[in-house]
Amino acid sequence: MSTSVSDNGLLEETLTRLFSEHSDAASRQVAESSGWMPGCWEAMAESGLIWIGVPEAVGGLGGDLDDVCTLIRLAGRHAVPLPLAECTLIGGWLAALAGLQLPNGPLTVAIPRSDDALRIEGNRVRGRLSRVPWANQAAAVVAVADGPSGPRVVLIDPTQVTVAAGHNLAGEPRDSLHLDGITLENGQIGIPPSDPSAELLLRGGLSRTLLMAGAMETITTLTIDYASQRHQFGRAIASFQAVAQRLVQMSAESEMAVLAGEVAARRFADVGVDATFEVAAANATVSRAASEVAAHAHQVHAAIGMTQEYPLHHFTRRLWAWRQEWGSERYWSEVLGQQVVICGADGLWANVTTGLEED
Amino acid sequence: MHFVPVVLTPEEKALQSEVRTFLAEELPKGSYRPALGMNAEHSPEFSKKLAARGWLGMVIPPEYGGQGRSAVDRFIVVEELLAAGAPVGAHWIADRQTAPTLLRFGTETQRRRFLPAIAAGECYFSIGMSEPDAGSDLASVHTTATKVDGGWSLSGTKIWTTGAHRSHFFVALCRTSALGVDRHQGLSQLIVDLSSPGIKINPILFLDGTHDFNEVVLEDVFVPDDMVLGELGMGWYQVTSELAYERSGPDRFLSTWQLLKTYLAERSERAIKVAEQLGGLTARFWTIRQLSLSVARALQLGQSPEVEAAIVKDLGTTFEQEVVAVMQSVMEDDPDPGSSSLFESLLAQAILVSPSYTIRGGTTEVLRSVAAHGLMSRK
Ligand SMILES: Cc1cc2nc3c(=O)[nH]c(=O)nc-3n(C[C@H](O)[C@H](O)[C@H](O)COP(=O)(O)OP(=O)(O)OC[C@H]3O[C@@H](n4cnc5c(N)ncnc54)[C@H](O)[C@@H]3O)c2cc1C
Numbered sequence: 001m002s003t004s005v006s007d008n009g010l011l012e013e014t015l016t017r018l019f020s021e022h023s024d025a026a027s028r029q030v031a032e033s034s035g036w037m038p039g040c041w042e043a044m045a046e047s048g049l050i051w052i053g054v055p056e057a058v059g060g061l062g063g064d065l066d067d068v069c070t071l072i073r074l075a076g077r078h079a080v081p082l083p084l085a086e087c088t089l090i091g092g093w094l095a096a097l098a099g100l101q102l103p104n105g106p107l108t109v110a111i112p113r114s115d116d117a118l119r120i121e122g123n124r125v126r127g128r129l130s131r132v133p134w135a136n137q138a139a140a141v142v143a144v145a146d147g148p149s150g151p152r153v154v155l156i157d158p159t160q161v162t163v164a165a166g167h168n169l170a171g172e173p174r175d176s177l178h179l180d181g182i183t184l185e186n187g188q189i190g191i192p193p194s195d196p197s198a199e200l201l202l203r204g205g206l207s208r209t210l211l212m213a214g215a216m217e218t219i220t221t222l223t224i225d226y227a228s229q230r231h232q233f234g235r236a237i238a239s240f241q242a243v244a245q246r247l248v249q250m251s252a253e254s255e256m257a258v259l260a261g262e263v264a265a266r267r268f269a270d271v272g273v274d275a276t277f278e279v280a281a282a283n284a285t286v287s288r289a290a291s292e293v294a295a296h297a298h299q300v301h302a303a304i305g306m307t308q309e310y311p312l313h314h315f316t317r318r319l320w321a322w323r324q325e326w327g328s329e330r331y332w333s334e335v336l337g338q339q340v341v342i343c344g345a346d347g348l349w350a351n352v353t354t355g356l357e358e359d
Numbered sequence: 360m361h362f363v364p365v366v367l368t369p370e371e372k373a374l375q376s377e378v379r380t381f382l383a384e385e386l387p388k389g390s391y392r393p394a395l396g397m398n399a400e401h402s403p404e405f406s407k408k409l410a411a412r413g414w415l416g417m418v419i420p421p422e423y424g425g426q427g428r429s430a431v432d433r434f435i436v437v438e439e440l441l442a443a444g445a446p447v448g449a450h451w452i453a454d455r456q457t458a459p460t461l462l463r464f465g466t467e468t469q470r471r472r473f474l475p476a477i478a479a480g481e482c483y484f485s486i487g488m489s490e491p492d493a494g495s496d497l498a499s500v501h502t503t504a505t506k507v508d509g510g511w512s513l514s515g516t517k518i519w520t521t522g523a524h525r526s527h528f529f530v531a532l533c534r535t536s537a538l539g540v541d542r543h544q545g546l547s548q549l550i551v552d553l554s555s556p557g558i559k560i561n562p563i564l565f566l567d568g569t570h571d572f573n574e575v576v577l578e579d580v581f582v583p584d585d586m587v588l589g590e591l592g593m594g595w596y597q598v599t600s601e602l603a604y605e606r607s608g609p610d611r612f613l614s615t616w617q618l619l620k621t622y623l624a625e626r627s628e629r630a631i632k633v634a635e636q637l638g639g640l641t642a643r644f645w646t647i648r649q650l651s652l653s654v655a656r657a658l659q660l661g662q663s664p665e666v667e668a669a670i671v672k673d674l675g676t677t678f679e680q681e682v683v684a685v686m687q688s689v690m691e692d693d694p695d696p697g698s699s700s701l702f703e704s705l706l707a708q709a710i711l712v713s714p715s716y717t718i719r720g721g722t723t724e725v726l727r728s729v730a731a732h733g734l735m736s737r738k
Contacts, residue, residue, distance in 0.1 A: 303489070312566075324694075
């Protein structure tokens, strides 16, 4: 089964080498206590790959959406504890959209929560942003603020605001920012051509879809390997029917997730916000697969999988976190369901049968 | 297989309300962090308070310092404790597992020595069954006891030993004679003082960074003859009946009860929007509790409802995980483990630890094959 987001094999090779070297299990454990993975960040920054897919005009590396999606899926595969999706697919895009220059350091973007809101008046912003990945390490947080003359994209310097530290289930920083009416410079405010909110959500949802798909690939490999090595009752546990069935179920879910992510990413690259159907369908599918894959993996590993020393949790804890970030399974199912209802009975089949088309 | 509906007697109802009153006074809301079921805080102080009420070692006969109460009485006390998320960690295994094993198989000396201390909430036990190469396949343990003057010299490595760093003793399953044709022969259980020379207890951190598990390395540890639990060579038989005991209690379906409770406490306004999900979970809680209670009554009546117990464990532990999934979907956002909301932080903890519910005490797969044998042999 071939499962690459795109044909850019060289990029995949480069990133795989870089992540294998810098985001191994031991470094991830260290990063969990320190809140940052400096070696991997520096390697990404030095190679310029951190700004892949972001237009050169604002200081990005250029490249297309396929490249970005490759990066994000590989970040999932290696459980890289850095705001890579934030710098590229989500935040890098948002900054570039409004013509804002990229910061000289990590860029991040808040994961929306229902009680968040940012208001801008003149050049003063106030409000709250929750669940900002690595806000404490970031050079800038990019966000959309509502103002009297429409939405504005703003770049916030986290050192200027109150930051309350928090974490997700994988121990990755998810900080909350309280903006008590701070004044922004000109270069920190940009006017987007149109309201970016809908596309922002879609990009966020797509990022988590791809991250989860990548993590599931690793979990599946790890679990199949373990089940063929671990012996009980004189046999590899993979030879017990109950275990073998789980391995098949988890492989099916994981392959399904990879494919769904790939199709959604390509559709999104082709038609942008018009790919809401596909992104929603992929996220709902992948989030559900994530729970199943994590459950199968833990059950097959049994006690050893519950330990900090064994690396399975680097991936399963991220699945549990990512499936809730940028819209849960329920959220995306509802988005999809609403579209289905609006299109009505006659539109349903045509919607389900959309797929990729030749360029 | 049959589950008989249980009617609680007036005395049993009175006990239930007595425990509720005690807990309301002892653990007022907000004064403690509720536990997720039996994986609870180690509090000798709390254990002793329960003992003072006669709520530890309830099924132990009075001549061994217990209360001589029934399995249902114990059920009533234990379900209240677990539902409250009370700090039952210290005495848990001694009360649930070691005491009944000692009663059934222990020598008179052992009963006199340990049972009163367990009932007093002063003596804590761990379970020394699993080894690195012997998990589901427990009969393949390598830990070996060799005969020495006045006792046994025990060597080997036990793993996943919950609470060994806090317990006084553990019951180690080991080989006391060489592996023969029948590998279930030649196994024995030894009661081992965890402070003995030659024992090293190494912590194994859980994936959420907490410390419950240990590796227990035994190097020529001397165990006196009178600490052979029950009969020499009968270890396999004893262990399998011990596992049957620990199966179907309220600890197999209440681990995630606090999620439902704290959600209702903190988000009463939103709750009505997810009434269907909450109703679905409540229906299962209600039903599975009835099943578990029915097994307790059968035990009280001297029956051996082994298949029923296995089925309750399977249903209960699977359900505990379903509660986590449903509450996660109800919450929508991602929970922060360090959140100031009790619901959110308990949900985060539950997401991380709940995979172990269908592993500890024997995995679902192995449990089902035991149950299948039982079902078929009753035909
Ligand atoms: C939270 C927790 C607390 C624990 N506390 C203790 C304790 O205090 N003392 C103690 O001694 N142990 C303890 N254990 C260990 C527990 O008893 C073992 O984890 C369990 O028996 C499974 O063994 P294993 O982890 O080696 O998995 P394995 O036996 O290696 O099993 C791996 C997988 O293979 C499957 N499998 C194995 N054999 C078969 C088969 N024949 N048919 C079908 N499937 C099979 C299993 O179901 C599982 O999915 C604890 C475990 C946990 C998770």
